[in-house]
Amino acid sequence: MINKTKWFTLSEKVQGNIIIPQYYDPWRDDKNVKVFSKVRFLGGYENGLGYIEVQMLYSNIENIFNDESLKNVKILMTADKNVFYARNISETEMKDYYKLLSKFTNVEIDFSSLDKNDNELIAIRYLPKQKIAIFLIFDRTLIERPLKISRNSVLLFGLLIIFISLFFIYFMTNQFTKPIRELKSKVDKININNLSQRIVLENTNDEIKALNKAFQNLLDRLNEAINKEMKYKLLQMKANLEALQAQVNPHFIYNILNIISHRGLLNKDKEICEICSSLASMLRYSTSASSRIATLKDEVEHVRNYLNLMKKRYEDKLEYFIEFQEEVLNQKVPKLILQPIVENSFTHGFENKTDKMKVWIKGYEKDNWWYVEVKDNGQGFDDEALINIKREIENIKRSFNYNEEIEGFEIGKIGLLNTYARMMIFYKNKFVFDIGNSNENGGAVVLLGGEIEVNREEGER
Structure with a gap:
């Protein structure tokens, strides 16, 4: 088996x-x-x-x-x-x-x-x-089928997540940038004719509000600067017109002075010739419209001619002292700022003066600034007059800063206030203009000053 x-x-x-x-x-x-x-x-x-x-x-x-x-x-x-x-x-x-x-x-x-x-x-x-x-x-x-299903599910889920993320990013970006786009749209409509227009945003947040406020402040300052510049231009035009009016037939005056000077030579009167020469130089300097700016050297020469004339009048009753450092003589300044100040001493300071009249004019450099000090031994400013002048100076300063009309101020009147206004236009608030009384003799003291600049061209400021 x-x-x-x-x-x-x-x-x-x-x-x-x-x-x-x-x-x-x-x-x-x-x-x-x-x-x-x-x-x-x-x-x-x-x-x-x-x-x-x-x-x-x-x-x-x-x-x-x-x-x-x-x-x-x-x-x-x-x-x-x-x-x-x-x-x-x-x-x-x-x-x-x-x-x-x-x-x-x-x-x-x-x-x-x-x-x-x-x-x-x-x-x-x-x-x-x-x-x-x-x-x-x-x-x-059969093995790869569930893997493919899983793969496709993961891909589909990933795409869905990406789509949702992109939609969320788009939605949030749109919400965040909507105020910016609204602000940009309104900013694009701003032009020189509507700088004072307020920008009102409907949908915004704190950051955009701050940005809008900063931009609005910028527009206000720009509008203020434009108005101020226009005002300066109007004042300049007015000054030019009055300067032109002052030049009407200047040759006629020069011819008359030449006739007087010639008569002085015939009569062997040298003082008349010197008076005519000084007066002619002053007229030529003050009526020249070629430039609204001069150097301190030109201003000193003009003041010297004026004081020579006053010396002829007051003779031994007047003494003047002019002392300037070489470093400041070439500084550019508005024309006719020294002579009106010196003239103010004779008009008001020496009005009741019985003893000898003295005028000191000193120019010097300190800390890269030039200074000119004009003082006399007159009666000085009384308290009321000093307060009134300083108040008028503050009014001029405020008027220029806030584009207001300067009440009672005329370009054609040459004096302390006029000098202050022209220096403000020229130096844009970066200058020194101080008035007071001397502690030594009680006379008036006027101090002018500005930054030393090597190459200041006319119209630069």
Whole structure:
């Protein structure tokens, strides 16, 4: 009976352990029961003691591989390169898998793909001691399908997140920039004719309000500067007109002075000639319209001519002293700022003077500023007059700063206030103009000053 079993012949050949694939059990009454077995030869005597066969139902193997998760998986199990178990595998495919097995007989587990079919993913488990190989052949598309679904879901979700982010960024940016765009739109409509117009923003925040306020302040200052410049231009035009009026027939006056000077020469009266010469120089200097700016040297020469005339009148009752440093003589100043101040001493300071009249004019440099001090030994300014003059000076300053009309001020009147106004126009508030009384003799003291500039051109300020 044993000689007729399937495994006997195989065991005879290998003389040792052997696993017998599925076959029908000959020992059972039911000949349709499939089993698989392991047979071992027992040696010890000349022909051996015999064989031990251990059987298991083949259905146990089928139950193992009938798991739901392996439903779509091809399965091949071999024992000593004999088919032990196969499912969903054709004969042609088995040949290919056997070829593949020969490459991995020394590897316990590996994953590979058949060269002829990239749609399959094969897992191989090889047990070298038992010489059992298990093939699990997966359909690559079935494995990759959930991966593709996950990938597509992630991509779709990522795109959705990006879209939502872009929309949120657009919405927030639009909200944040709306006040700026509104401000820009209204700023674009600003021109020189509507600088005083107020900009009102409907939708804004604190930062834009601050920006709008700063811009509005800038417009106000610009409008103020334009109005001030226009006022300066009007004053300049008015001064030019009055200067032109002062030049009407100047040659007639010069001719008369020449006649008087000639008569003085005939009568051998040198004083008349000197008076005519000084007066002609003063007229020529004051009526010249070629420039509204002079140097301190020109101003000193003009004052010297004026004092020479006053000396002819008052003779020994008048003394004057002029002292200037060379560093300040070339400084540019508005024309006719010194002579009116000196003339003010004779008009008001010496009005009730009985003793000798004295005038001191001193020019010097200090801390990169030039200064001219004019003082006399007259009766000085009384308190009321000094208060009135300083109040008028403040009114002029305020009028220029706030573009107001200067009440009671005329360009044609040359005096202290006129000198102050012209220096303000020329130096734009960066100058010194101080009046008071001397502590030494009680006379009037007027101090003028400005920054020393090497190259000040006419009209620069």
